[in-house]
Amino acid sequence: MTEHTTCVVVGGGPAGMVLGLLLARAGVEVTVLEKHGDFLRDFRGDTVHPSTLRLLDELGLGERFAALPQSRVEETAFPVEGGSTLVLADFRLLKTPHPYIAMVPQWDLLNLLADAGRAEAHFHLRMDTEVTDLIRESGRVAGVRYRTADGETGELRSELVVGCDGRWSVVRAGARLRPREFPVPIDVWWFRLPRHADDGATALVPSMRKGHFAAVIPREDYFQIAYLARKGLDARLRAEGIDRFRERIVAALPRFADRVGTLQSMDEVKHLDVRLNLLRRWHVEGALCIGDAAHAMSPIGGVGINLAVQDAVATARLLAGPLRRGRVTSGDLAKVNRRRRLPTVLVQTIQRAMHRGIVRPVIEGRRSGPPKAVVAILDRIPGVRFIPAYLIGIGFLAERAPAFARRSPRTPISRPTLERR
Known part of the structure; x- marks a missing residue:
């Protein structure tokens, strides 16, 4: 069976669901394919940072998100000698509507985004649908092949395929894109x-x-x-x-x-299995990788989800127009790479430095606690706690919701019926 859509999003994680929602609000026919039958998986990234909380407000979803069961983290601290703690990052110093990290089970966030997506006429979510390969025609990716949990197979052709399918991305492998791997201890x-x-x-x-x-x-x-x-x-x-x-x-x-x-x-x-890697090039003709498919992150700082969401917002803003016109060029896809590469490199550089300077000496038994120089700076200059709070909570290049995706918080959202093929 062969079907058609404008954009296929592979993977129903935070990046995939945000991208699907935003493109649908731009009037782009978009189909999100998720290989699992639900979103219930333990120990996925559950940190929702201030930049993402602000984005949810802009999308009209802030009140619904606030109603989800959650806890709030207002600071990150290190234990020091004497049994006390030393604050490394104080999110309360941020001048943002939500100066904290919300700890919410990822499945609740994804169900919320699915609800919002189903309210859009151009949004389609198929659960239990695993992408097995890419379709290639005339030197470009022209869609995907899939298999459902019932064993049904088919083809879904599209103008663009976006891989949001994580560190072991099928889209990345099918596009023959190979990341540069960084050592992780x-x-x-x-x-x-x-x-x-x-x-x-x-x-x-x-x-x-x-x-x-x-x-x-x-x-x-x-x-x-x-x-x-x-490791x-x-x-x-x-x-x-x-x-x-x-x-x-x-x-x-x-x-x-x-x-x-x-x-x-x-x-x-x-x-x-912690990985830290980065694609040199995030796209080929007809296909793009974002989030962990383009750059697997260390859990240090808990920024992976939020960086992936920022990728999704930038992708929607830059590609909605070309997708509506029915033609996405390699130059259009390169704009996403250029926009999101530098903040990704900067975050990974900090994570690698933290691996070397903080984590490795501790797990190798050479030191207890953070470096003395870090402790001294935080102790003597409390205001410096704003810097790590900003880098963790907001990031180097926080993306704002494009005008076409913004909604009032009072916009009604119906409960979706997830499509299973």
Whole structure:
């Protein structure tokens, strides 16, 4: 079966859903293909930063987002000697409508965006539809081949295919685009621990003890824990078993010794193979990669989702016109690359420096806590906390919603019926 649309968006993550919504509001026929049957997956990026919160306001979705279950992180702090903490980034210093990071399960955000998209006549979301290959004609990408969960196969032809399908992108592979890989010293193991009523805390506080690095993310009903260790250790950690893993967590986070027993098996611990890479060129004729498909990010700073969303906004603004006219050139696609490459490179440069200067010395047991120079600067010049807050919360090039996509918060949105093919 062969079908036609103007733009195929591969991947129903934050970048794909935002891009689909914005293009549909521009009057572009857009079809988002998502290989899973729902959005329910644990330990995906759940940080929604001030720049993205402002974007949701501009799209008329701010009030609906605020009604979702969430917790708010107002600062990032480091533990220092004596049991106190030193604030690294104070988001309350930002002059923005939402001076905090909202911690919201990603599936809630994606369902909200799906609701908004379904209200647009030009938006189509197909779940349980996995892209298997790209269609090529006359030297350009002309669409995708797909397979549904029921085994049905088909072709969806289009003027443009946008890969928003993550670090292992099928679109990137099919377009023969190869990223430059940067060395990464760590992997991350995610899990949950109970949050007690008297725990309080609105800060994201990492723990740095010789040989152990962990980050505690306060969620509404639990703590989401990231344990960082040397890359390639997953098989060893699982072979050691849950008792030894609990010991590692207590060594990193002594204050949670009373609750690590809730971890019953290593099946509850999810491994993230951390990658940091960047495509030299984000496009070929008829296809474009954005978000993690173009640049996998380290979890350091939690900026991956928000950088991908900014990519999506820029893509919609730059390509809505060519898509409405029915012809997208390589020059049009190159504009997206030029617009978004520099902020991506700058963020990755900072992440690589943090790997070298902060994370690696801790996990190798050479230091506990952040570098003394960083501590001294933050202690003596409190105002400097604005800088990391701005870089994390807003970024180097925050994109604003284009005029065609803006809506009043009172615009009604009907509940979508997700299309399954």
